[in-house]
Structures are given as structure tokens and as C-alpha cells.
Amino acid sequence: MEIFGSVLLLVPCFPPVSATFPQPSRSLEAFATVGGGPIQARKQGFLGLDGRKELELIGVECFNNLVMRSFFHDLRKDKDGHIYYCKMHDLVHDLAQFITDKECFLIEMKSNNDGDQLHNNKKFRYLSLVSGEEAMNSIPTLSELCNLQTLKLDNCEYLSKLPQGIGKLINLRHLEIENTVCLNCLPQEIRRLTSLRTLNRFFASEGCKIGELKNLNLLQGSLEITRLKRVENKSESYEAGLKNKQDVRSLVLEFSDDSLGGVKEVERMEDVLQGLEPHPNLEKLSIYEYPGFKLPSWMSDNSVLSNLQSLSLSCCWKLRQLPPTLWKLPFLEIIEIDLLPNWEEWTMGVEEDGVIISTTILPCLRNLVISSCPKLKTLPALGKLASLESIKIEGLQGLTHWDEWELGVDGKEIKIMPCLRILKLYKCPNLSVVLATGVLVSLEQLSVHSSRKIKYIGELCEGGGSDGNDLFPELESLEFGGMENLEECETRRTIIKHRQIMPCLRSLVLWHCPMLVAPPHHLFLLPHISPPLLRKLVIGDSPFLSWMQQPPLPPSSYVLLPFLEELELLYNAGSLSRSLLSPDNSQMWFLNLKSLILTGSPHTSLPQGIGQLTMLQRLTIRSWNRMTYMSEEIQHMAMLRELRILCCEILGPRCQEGAADWGKISYIPSIIVGGIFVEHQ
Template identity: 35%
Template structure:
């Protein structure tokens, strides 16, 4: 860890000195020599860090203490350099502001004396003094290194980590007996003694594969059909009754109604499982306290005959205390089974000649894995990137296998894999110790947190997010992450860390990271603030908890992540100024909630401006109505997340000062009615979730004038939602400026043609505006909402050869569509509300999918979804072929008389058909009574809803 921190301080030192040393330094006493000395000392220390890290791993406590002191001063160096750079940015920003309250001279890269006031000179003298004091401390540390006879060792250089695919192997080796035994026990209902509830236990050491085996059973087809419902809860240590009860209720998909007492939760569970045969899996049980389990047992006995509880635990005594009727011991893998698992990863994609050359040494390495599947997988993923026999031999001969402190269990394989990472990625992994066990880690959020700590580079023009993605993929490929959740495009959204991997991350960071769960009913709970080395913390406030005021006294904190579960929770008024004004070393502050209705804070105090180092601020789901203008003095801010802040009415007017802002995440800020002036200056923006078009704000002066604000935001990527397009008055200006066509990384565009105030707009205005909003051809998803035109046709729409999803929503005047069947990549098409009586497919006409060139339309279309097309009577299908259509949904189209025979016969891949709220179709195709049931009977999955469904419109899926 020390090498990563020293490297970061050096990076910052090199950057700031090469860019900014000049007249502004000479103003404070000519400190160039002190800065150069600081750099020289750090570089000299850097050369011996590899040897020092190895020595501390072997138990050298003196070297460990020396490294701890080095880390502390490296952090201090970062703070001082960051303070220096922030002041320079402030002067540049104030010099560049067009609408500053008083004229100010523009500040060049080297500041002449005339541009400084007394405060600026004093600040520079203060920074110079701090640099001098740091040098004095670093001199001592540099001298101390000579006492330990540390050797200079060169480290392998990594110019850029290459993106690597990771092997996601689901096969389980050597567990046939355990698997069959578990399935047999889960499906067996002959045990009369435990008629209503049986407890089954999987017992084995960490990393042995208990959770993997439980997951395989949980997803088994026979198990899925045998039980009415299944619930998975990760328990971990300590056993928190409220959290476990809430997790069970969430698994049962029941509302909690803001319960506080355990009895209320248990009563809800008891009522929910009555007459229900359930399977509850309690993963990673540790508690030996039967009194904590007993209320759950009596509650769960109310389930139907055959209900089961499956626990995984490392402790056989826990299984006994919980009254297990079946105990399945998971032993280490046999040598050959462990080898097969290792081989699956280590030789993935390799030629057979390499297998023959490396098999013998590979088996020797596997022997050191002690039959632990996670160890075999970790070593396999490490050696997959080692091409020569010498590289494999170095792994086999490493001293790490024999080190007493880490030589047990899984830490040796993890340490070998960790040491093989570049230092830039090692610090990213160790940061993950901030999260609690079994935490669902959002990938994009993690990358932004890494960015805030400076782990992804310091140059604001670099593609830091791309580097972060590469680092994440690298860690995933080495088995440091697992349980990946993916989106429809198979991109990873989130992941978890195995308990052993989490233990390893905490071992590396020691006292630097801590996670605290604050329980309710303990009004005076105080967290330990005595450790001055604490840098990163995550607090979870459970139901009824009191905010720990003492956290404000941990001045060394660089990350503070706070979450809550209670929808009635608020941080007290007298705590907020301290929370925002005292933790002045913070780089990341996350104040969010587990549910949208929860709330921690309603007012952001003006003291937020004191967090000058802050780069990441997450206020999502909070209930504040405005943000203070002082927030715009956070010149280092890279990420501002205000998503789901549904009461937020306006953004600060000084937003243009946030010159380093890369991500303005404002999903579902439904009360936000305009964008402030200056938004166009945020040219570093990569994310702008929503832009609100409004020509004038309520006071007529605050709003960003037009869509032209978007023109220079050329780095925008991902998703952009533009609402208020009905307020656009100068369509020709929008067309001239081509505001969207230069955004090649914008893949999802949502255009909403809504209008504020009174009065209708002309339909042809929307048609002209749609034509003017031409995006880059790279667009993959397009949503059009509240469009008033009668014709949906544009050359640019037909040029989107990569478009995969199109949604046309609430376009009530729409009568004619482009020949959408010609779009070569379209996979999903949704239409909500359209004023047509007839849809024509395959020939020229007035319908939605007309085409005269080919009968093979929509070559990749998989999902076709219609809803609320009230006047639709006829679907003229012709002889069209939709070769890939898998799902057809028709909801609330009450006048549609029949589905085309050609569609039902020709769509060979049609797997899902939903007909809801469409009376004539339901009557025609219903099994047993419908005259045309046989025409759809070959479709595997068919869903109808009775015509009396009158519960209001279905939500958009």
C-alpha cells in the first residue's frame, strides 16, 4: 500500500510543479528548492519500497512502523499540493468569469504580483511553510530508511493495463455427492418430525465452495418448481435481526410499512408465508446465540408443509444450535478435482503444447492450494497471464507460501495475485475494504470513487473512466470480484467480493478503512475516533439509529459513505455544519439512502465550501429544495449525484465555476424546471443525465437560454434525457448549431416534447425540431415522447444503422412512421399511444412498418410491444418475415380484431405472447373458448388478462 500512496504523491508533485512553478512561487519566498528537495526525497524512498513491503510481510515490525509514517506524510503531501493547486484554479476561474460582480484581471498561467490580494499572498506563504515542514519530516524518514539496510529493487513497469476478458466458469468440480445429497434433502418431504420446517446445513471452511453449491441448488429447475417462493439472505457477522428480517420480507416482496420493532417484522413474515411452501437460504451464518435464531424459527414454522431453511456456515456448532436435521460437510477438493478447476482458468484459450510444458509445475502449484476452490481459481487466473515456465516457477518458489501471518488458508494465493498487479490497480483493490461484507458494489460508482482519490490519474483531460473500466476488468479477471450482475447488453453493472477476499483487503489496509453499522435503540452510540490513520469509512444507519456525531472529529477521513434504511431519518440540524465543515480532507462524500423514500438531509449548509479537496459528492434521494451557492466553490468536484432528489427546484447559479465537473447525475429531478446559466462552460462533462429546455426561469434571468448550451459539451456519453422541447422557439438556430451530431459517445437519447405553461404548439414545429435534433450515427437507443407531429419520418432516423432500441411514447397525433423495418440492427420496438386504425407491414401504405423493397423486415427484431393504441382495428401483415421475433406484447388495444396469420405462422422463434386489456383478441385466442386458439398454441409462453382489468394504465416496463 505504501508504494501506491507515495507514487500518487509523486504524480501530483510532478504535475503541479511542471505546470505552475513561476512567479506565484517566488512571491512566497522562492520555494523552488524546497519543492525540488521534496521530490528528490520521495524518489529516493520510492526505490526501496518494494524491499520494505516484502520485509514487513515477513514480520519486520520496525519496517512496518516506518512504512506507516511514510504513508501518513505522503497523505499530508497530497493535501498541501492539492490546496496549492485549488487556489490556482480559483484565481483562474474568478479571472475567467464573464458575469463576475466586479471586473477582475484574467489570470494567466504565471500570476503577476498585481493580481494578488493580501489573502492570496498570505495563503501562498502558508503553503510554502507547510512544504518546508513536510520536507523536515521527510528528511527524518529518508534518514531512517538507511537504518534498515533497505535495498533498491526495480519494479516492473506497466504503461497501460490491457483490457482482459475474465473466465466465468459455472461448472462445479468434485461435488456430485454433496450436490445430489443437498438436492435430495431439499426435495424430500417424508420427515414427519419436522413437518412444517426443516433446517439443512452446509458446513465447511472459507473458500471451500459452500455458497456456490447453495446457489446451484437455489437455481435448480426442480427446486424452483418444488417451492412456492425462494428467499436468499446473506447474514454474515454479526447477526443483525432487523436486517435479516427486512431481507426476508424484501425476498417475499412485501411492504415493510416503516416497521421499527423486530416483532412487527416477524408478524409480517408470519402472515406472508402462511400456506406458502418456501425455501429460505441463510448464507454465511456465524452467530452461536440461539436466542437470536429462536424468534425466526417459531415465525417460519407457519409456512406450509415441506418448507426448508438452508444455511451455510464455517462452524458446525452453529448448525447444531439452529437445529439442523441434515448436516452436509463440504471437504477440500481431491487433488485431481482441484487440478481440473485450476486448469479451466490457467489454460483458457492456450494451445496444447503450452499445457504439456506447464502441467507438471502447475500440479505442484495446485498442491499448495490445499483443495480450496477459490484458491485454485485465483491461482489459475493469475497464471493465465504468465506465458513462460520461469514465470510459473517464480510463483511456485515464492516466500509468500511460507509466511506465518498470511500462509494460512487463502491469503497466500491472494497475496501472490495481488503482488502481481501494478501499484495503480493495487490501490484500487485495497480501497474496496471500505465496503461491508456482501455489499453490492456498483461498478460505475466504484470507478468514480477511485477517480476521486486520484487513483486513475490527475490530468483532467485523460479518459479516467476508461482507465477505471480497464482496472475493474483486470481485478475481475483475477477473481477479486464475483457475483456479477449484468445488463441486457451483458455489461457488468455490479459485483460482490468473496468474504475471504474482503478479509484480505482489510488485512492490507489494516486501520485505514472501517465499516460501522449503527443500530437503533442506542442513543449514545459513539464510533471509535482515536485512530488518526483512518482514511476511509462507510456508515450504515439502521432503522431507528441516531447519527454518530463523533464521526465529524475524524479529520483524516478522505472518504465518508453514509447510507440509511429508515424513511423517517434525518441528520440533526446542529450536526450538518460539522459534517460539511470539519472533515476538510474529504475527497468523497456519499449521503444516500437504501430506498427512494428514505432521507438523511434536507438542507446542505453553506459550510460545504470548506471541503476544498472534494471530488465526489453523492446526495441522491435526499429531500433538499436547493443547493447553496457556496457549493460552486468546490473547484475540484468531478462528480455531483443529485438523482432522485425529487424536491430539488433549482441548481446554483454559479455552476459554471465547476470547471472539473465530469458527471452531473440528475435522473428523476422532477421538480427541476431549468438549467442555470453557465452550464455551457462545463466542457469536461461526460455525464449530463437530464437537460431541461426552458427559455426563461421564474425570475426571467437565471435560465440557460436555449439548447445551444449543449453544443460545446462534446464529451457527453451514455444517456441524455432532454425534456421541455415544446418550449423551443428557434428551431432554425437548433438546426444550424447541430448540437447533438458531435457527441459520438452518446448512445442513448431520450427526447421529450413537453411544454410549460399555457397554449398549444403547432404539430409541424415538432416535425421540424425532430429533424434538427440529429444525433451522431453511433446512437443505439432512441426514445421519443409527447411528440405532436403526425408524421415520424426523418432521414437521420433511417441512417442509424446501429440503433437497437426504439420507443415511441404518447405521440397521440402520430399517423405515419418511417419504414422502420429497414433499420438493420433494431432489436426492440415499443409504441405507446398512436392514432392509427390500420397498421400495414410489407407493402407501401399508411401503417407503421411500410416498405416496398423486401418482405424480410426487421432482420434482428426480438421484442415488439404495443400499448394504448385505442383506435387500432386492423393489422395488414402481407407476406412479411420477422425472422428473430421472440416476444410480442399487445396491451390495451381494444379494437384490434385479429393477429396476422402470417405472423403467427412465420415467426418461428416467437416464445412469448402477451395479450392484456384487448377484449377482442382475448376472446378470439383464449384456450378452450377461442375460435383461433390453435393458431397460437405452439407458442411456449402465453399470457392473457381478463377484460375487466381496470386498475389504470400499466407502468412502462
């Protein structure tokens, strides 16, 4: 009986779910995600009242059951495991559409006359409108559709106002207005829609004040409130009753700070934000263009943000500090801070002489982004943030004392940020030494850009690997760019005792390092247990870089790069711009290279030895105005399948069909010269 009942429950659910799939693709994309799962039938009233569960939750269960019974296929899931895309068979789709002919509609609006289709049937429960016409800036009245539960207006880019009489749709549960870029106000009667579960955006205005949200306490999922600069005071913002909206999980507060400047205006906005205290169930908070000097007191109350998982602050021009209690939030996973030009100080509030004295700081933090905060003078010690997986730090010109990374842990600590996989350091001009990253046993990607004071890579701590031997044991991608004073990629400690360094490295990028004289030799020289696994190598604008020639070693000490598949040389790449051979011209470094890109070389011909790239399949030559002819060596590349010559003033015309160098390249199946494509059978 239990199984039989489950099937009976699915019978009324199946048609609306299926019928709303758009034709002709029979595919569903980006279903609304109220309650966490992608399904539309839950919004269409075909599910009977349970008394114990919201219809949306019942709908999720029904959809999942239909998936289990193979009504849908080609499923795609997001990072949280929710299905956001699926397909169905044509026959199933057509049957469902036939059954729900008078109850589910997808209408493409090309003019206001198309709205006449809406008045012929009052049974509509689900209505999705699609408009791509500029003239279609409004929708006829829908007040007669008293049974309507879902109105989907997403991507109606020219829609500037909502339908008349929308306040009469007392059964409306979902009003979806994502990507309606011309819509900038809501009707005042929105306050009557007390059954609403979904309202993506709310625009504070004189015609529809923020207090109209007061009775919409069943809202779920995400809520974005914009134009908060139009709110008069704390009392008005408090009227929105955000504290009472226990099912709102994501809250975006946008002030659109384009006209505020006076002290009184700033204080008014501080009061407005104070009145927007959310319910403690909130999981994601984003604040944009906030003009205040300080954040509200409720952001220092950990009981209010006790369930917060993500915090984003952007374009808060006057903000000077963050709450020190922020570090005590137990479930916070993501912190993103961008464009806070007056933010000067940030501490964890639990430090003593730079060392964290508590072990329970942000136990769940996975992702930290700090960018464009030029006045920030100090960073909190990060060494004990054990869950951190990704760090991006960019545009911190004010860190005058950040000569080395202060990890803030006792010297006896062995594991520092054991889960860190991605580390990006951009535009930190006062950083002079790259930290001892060798102890980051899980690090997979290291990028350091535009830090012109760095002259060498910092000391690699001994015992970096889990077995006390390997350093950077999991590193797959290493990138240094815009390092004007970087002279060497070696470390200050001897590396002979270590078994391997970066044994998993797949990608190495060195660009605009004009003082760099040698790559990291320990990646390429014997003794090695196995050859380097490097797949991609990019070198650019590093004219003094001498590949494998310093220190001078006998040929028996060289290790080739047998797995390298992609090589890109930009502008002056040092010795590789001249030759791809070993120093004694006896060996080719890149035996299995498949793709080679050469951009803006200062020389007049292709690198020596290019004809020995017998496995090369794709060759791109671009912006190379000094190259006057095509080398004869290109005729020796038997596997070459594609040649691109782009923005080459002299070489380009010579390589066009029938021109001087055409005979050297005519054997290649696919040739692109400028914008002209030639393909041979």
C-alpha cells in the same frame, strides 16, 4: 522487476479493499464507481502518489490485478463490463481486517452514543456508516478525523443533516450520500472541500447556495443538483462553475416545479438554466420539472454537448419545442422524453418534404422513448436512424395525421432501421394502420397497445427478409392489447409466395381485442418448413376469437404447437375458453403444454379436452366465480404437480381438504386453495 513491482504495489492495496467487505457474507455490492470501476481502496489513501494518475485510477488497476490473482470470486459485471459485486474467502477477509484494524471502519449507528467510536483514532481514512434507526437523524462531529478521505453515508434513510465540522475534513475526496431521503440540505462549509471527487447530490438552498460548488472543480462521475427553483438568477447559477468541472460525466438538474406559475418566475428559471452550462466532456444530461417555455441556448450549441451520450427530459410542463440541432449530436445514444404536455413540434431540421436529406443524423442513437406528450403533432422521419435498437412511443394523442408511419426514406431504400430490435407503440388513438414492419429485419419484439382505430395490420413489404423470403425473420415476441377495433391480424398482401413469416416467434399475446375474429393463421397453418416455435400464448378478453376455424380448412392443413409450454386464457378468450381441441375435436393443439392459467372465464366448466394435457405440470384457476364444480378430466393429468385455486367463490370451498371435490385433486402433490397450502409427499 516489472512483475515484482506490480506485486509490491498490490501489497498496500489488498488490506483496505478486503477489510471493508461487510460481514458475515464476505460479499461486496455496489462499490462506488468514480472513474468507472468498482473499488474502495482507491479512496482510502493506501495508494502512493503517482504524480501522473489520480489515486482512483491507480486503485482500479490494483483491484483488477487482485481479481486476476483470484483474491475475489463470483464476480458480477454491469452492462459496461465494470465489476459491481464480488466475494472473497473468509480467511483472506479476516487477515485483511486484522491488518487494517485502526484505519478502516464499518460502523452501524443505532444511537448518537455510537459516535464515540469515531473519536478514538485519527487515522481513519475510510468510514462507512450504516443507520436504520429513526432516532439516528444526525452524526456527531467528525472534525477530528483530519485524515479521512472517504465518508460513505449511502442508505442512511433517516439522516437529515451532515456531521458538524465537515468543512475541516480538507483531505476528504469522496462524500457519498445516495438514498439519504431525509437529507435536504448541505452545510455552507462544503465549499472548503476542494479535494472532493465524489458528491452525489447538492441541494440548492438559502443556507447553502449553488455558488458553493464554485471551487469543487475536481468532482467526477455523477452530480445531481436539486431544488433549483430556489436559485435567484443566472448570475447565481453561473457561480456554480459547471463549465469548469471537466470530470463530471453525468449531470441531473431538478427544479422541483411545485409552486411556479407566473411569467416572471418562468423567465427567472429559464435564466437559471442558462447559467448551468456544463463542460463539453458531459456524457449524460437529465432535466426534471423544468418550468421554462424554452431550453437554454447552450443546448443548441453542439460544441457544448459534443460528447453527450444520453439526454432525458421529464415533467417539463411548459416546454414547447426542442432544439432542431439535437439531431446533429454525433455520440448521442439515448433520448428519453416524458411528460411534456405542451410540446407541439419536433423536426430533425434536415428534412425536405418529409424525407431526410442528410445521412449523418444521430449515427449512434440506440434507444428512443417518447411518452405522455399529448400535443405533439408530428414525429420526425425516423427511417434513416440506422443505429436505433429500441423505440417506445406512448401517449401521443395529438398525432392526428399519423395514419401510417412516415419512415422518411426513398422508396428504393431496402434497409430501414436495420438494427431495430424493440418497437412499442402505446396509447396512440389516431393510429389506424400498423406500419410495414416486415422490412425491419432485426425486429425481435413488437408491442401495440391501446390504439383503438387500428383495424388491420399494415402491408408487409416484399423482400422483408435478408434473402427476400422471410418476413419478420427475427421476431420473437408479438403483443397486441387494447385494440378495440382490430378485426384481423392478416396482411393485405398475399403471403403464399413467402417461405415463412415470423419463423422465430416465441411469445404471442392478444388481449382486449373484442372485434378480433381470428389469430394470424399464417403462423400456424401449413405449408411450413418446420413447426412453429411458439413457447408462450396469452389470449384475453377477445370473445369473438375463433381459434383456427376461419377460413375453414381441412384437418391436414393444421399445424400443432409442439413447443408451446405456457398458455394463459383471461376472461373470455373466444373458442379456447370452451375447447382446447381442433375444430373437429380430433386433435389437441398443445401437446407439450406445461403451464395453464385460466382467469375469469364466462363458462361454468373447464375447457373441453383439458384432460388430454398429459404433460401439464402447473394449473392455475383464479377469479372464476361461475365454475361450480371440478371437472372429472383433471384426474387424467398424470404429470400435474401443482394446482392453484384463487378467488373462486364456489369452486374454492369445494376443493378444500375433505370437501366435495377433494377426491378429484388429492393426488396432486402441491395444492393451494385460497391462502391454504397443502403439500403431499
